[in-house]
Amino acid sequence: MRLRHIPGSEEQIAESPYVIQAPEEKKTHWAEVFGNRNPIYIEVGMGKGKFLMELAQKNPDINYVGIERYSTVLLKAIQKQERLKLPNLCFLREDAQRLADVFGTGEVWKIYLNFSDPWPKDRHAKRRLTSPRFMAVYDRILKSDGLVEFKTDNQDLFEYSLQSVSEAGWNVEWHTFDLHHSEYGEENVMTEYEAKFSAQGKPICKLAASRKVSASKN
């Protein structure tokens, strides 16, 4: 998702109390950001934030961090959070590649990847958020028994991800090619893209992955 540049968006992000500035200084100190030691769940490529806002309202004892690399998109999430003022939700304007610079080993309890950009050309496969390169980043920050949960409408990306996640040394705990008509869909919270694609009749795929071998990372 890329929106037309909004003049002043960088300044608004730099001044927003909901965006963590200099996040590398928070590494291993995220409990101080939220003022409690509740579990931290993150969404990488959050877009406008609908999914995390719903989860944050449902689960006040979980802290949520939304990561988005584009300022114009992040600004939409900030504007919604200015109305909601959810105490357990904040944002980072970061590229997923930098996650291990801002979270310590095992500091994150769950990672959501929702409708990640498919990068269909083979030569761009490394940019996919389920590529081994990114799985290695998640491996550094996720708790040893933590999960990566990935949803998409894109069958090719999903099939690629089932394979790449396994090749990267993770275990696919479960998967479905039709989330909304499966047992895994019961507690599902829809993202913005998911609402759009399922309204068009597209089935939604989902997988949950954990480490094959639990390292002592807690």
Ligand code: SAM
């Ligand atoms: N997750 C939302 C949803 O399901 O409605 C948004 C999906 S949108 C297709 C993907 C988002 O991921 C875009 O806003 C894009 O800017 C962001 N994104 C893609 N690659 C990223 C990266 N490497 N780091 C951070 N954000 C990224």
